[in-house]
Amino acid sequence: MNTSPRSFALDGSRQITTPVHGLDELRERFAAWLGRRVGAPVSLEEFAPPRGSGSSAVSVLVSATWESDAGSSTLELVLRLPPRAEAVPLFPTYPLATQAAVLEVLGGLDRVPVPAVYAFEESPEALGSPFLVMERVHGEIPTGNPSYAIEGWLLDAAPHERRRVQDGTIGCLAAVHATPDPAARLPHLATNGNVDALRAHVAAQQDHYAWTVSLDGVRVPVIERAFEWIESHWPSDPGEPVLSWGDARLGNVVFREFEPVAVLDWDMAALGPRELDLAWFLLSHEVNQGTAEAMGLPGLPGFCATEDVVASYEARTGHQVRDLDFYRVYAALRLSTIRAQVTRRLIHQGLEPPESGDDYAGHPSILATLLEQLS
Known part of the structure; x- marks a missing residue:
């Protein structure tokens, strides 16, 4: 089938991907939440959306370190949040609870390789909205923008x-x-x-x-x-x-x-x-x-x-x-x-x-x- 999607000429102000609003504030609030969870002040060495991140939910790559009596610890995570209304969401709701449940079921069965769920918070108290935190898995992903059929x-x-x-x-x-x-x-x-x-x-x-x-x-x-x-x-x-x-x-x-x-x-x-x-x-x-x-x-x-x-x-x-x-x-x-x-x-x-x-x-x-x- 020889069909092709419509192409939009985008400038730097237009984003098909879901933008992350208030990244600095979100970084501070996430560091505080994670610090409470691990029981020590946390330093975020990385806190940024992945290149070409998705067009539905908000994703942020996280690399966190902290010191304790046991020594230095590091966690590499992915934070996911629903988009804000002003971002023109693609869906009326974003079922983070469903995502967490599916990951936990599949992870428990150990038949499909899925990231481990680190935490799911339904309350908006910590970050201003519900959020899901997962293990970050390193590797190669076939990109859609630019398409994997064009380069990569x-x-x-x-x-x-x-x-x-x-x-x-x-x-x-x-x-x-x-x-x-x-x-x-x-x-x-x-x-x-x-x-x-x-x-x-x-x-x-x-x-x-x-x-x-x-x-x-x-x-x-x-x-x-x-x-x-x-x-x-x-x-x-x-x-x-x-x-x-x-x-x-x-x-x-x-x-x-x-x-x-x-x-x-x-x-x-x-x-x-x-x-x-x-x-x-x-x-x-x-x-x-x-x-x-x-x-x-x-x-x-x-x-x-x-x-x-x-x-x-x-x-x-x-x-x-x-x-x-x-x-x-x-x-x-x-x-x-x-x-x-x-x-x-x-x-x-x-x-x-x-x-x-x-x-x-x-x-x-x-x-x-x-x-x-x-x-």
Whole structure:
């Protein structure tokens, strides 16, 4: 599929990533909180957002040291907080408690490499908002800006090394989906007993889209057409729900020596069919590959090809992947809703509004292209 995301000409004042407000004050408050926790004054040698940090929650890399009777101690951590309202959030709420619970469940099962949870604070007293603190895992991450299909370590890797990255990530995805009794282990993800997981997932997505429209009244017709399309193409048997990663993409995996050592970002974790994650993973790579091709570059031809990814997943799980066109459209719908909200963020920072509602989702739109191909 030769599609590409809309590119925005950004100056230094415009940020697709979520900005960190009041970094100096946040640093002081976090040092005080950590000092109380370890029982000694703490020095923060590093306290800064990672390069190209995410567009949803706020992330800060932390390196902390302190002295005690036992000697010198060091901790390397990642702090995550919800964005402030003035940052034009991508989602109405940020379930840090869900992220913490998923990490603790997966860490306890020891089947998926995830960062250890150092602390979760639901009270805003310490930092002004709830926050999650995790172990920092070092390694290489395939970046989205600039795209890993344009430059970087993955582009420079040999074909067999890229294959290790692909297979290792699919292995992690299969392991996430193999989480036993996910509804019992993560009861806040469970749906009402009268609503199946896919119905609940789509209903939540409809609520998300309605929330974005309520902010400025701008509707995105292609998203609304996609909701109609998925209703008329609903799977006859979505299968038993599994723990869904929600944001299954290479940019949310830390690698060392081309092997995954940490699976990140559980903001969109849910219960649902396996194909939710598979379609999102494939779409994410298509976006990166399409970005390279739109620039006249080869990108990574053959990498994360649909047939290879599906075959690898089926071999690992014994599950026959089905209704992939439905889940591709739904993944593109979800991505378009997020992109439309990113556009609102950029308008808030001074970008001229697009001429049409559909252009909020990017032009050319991956979702519009898919709907045209499948009509």
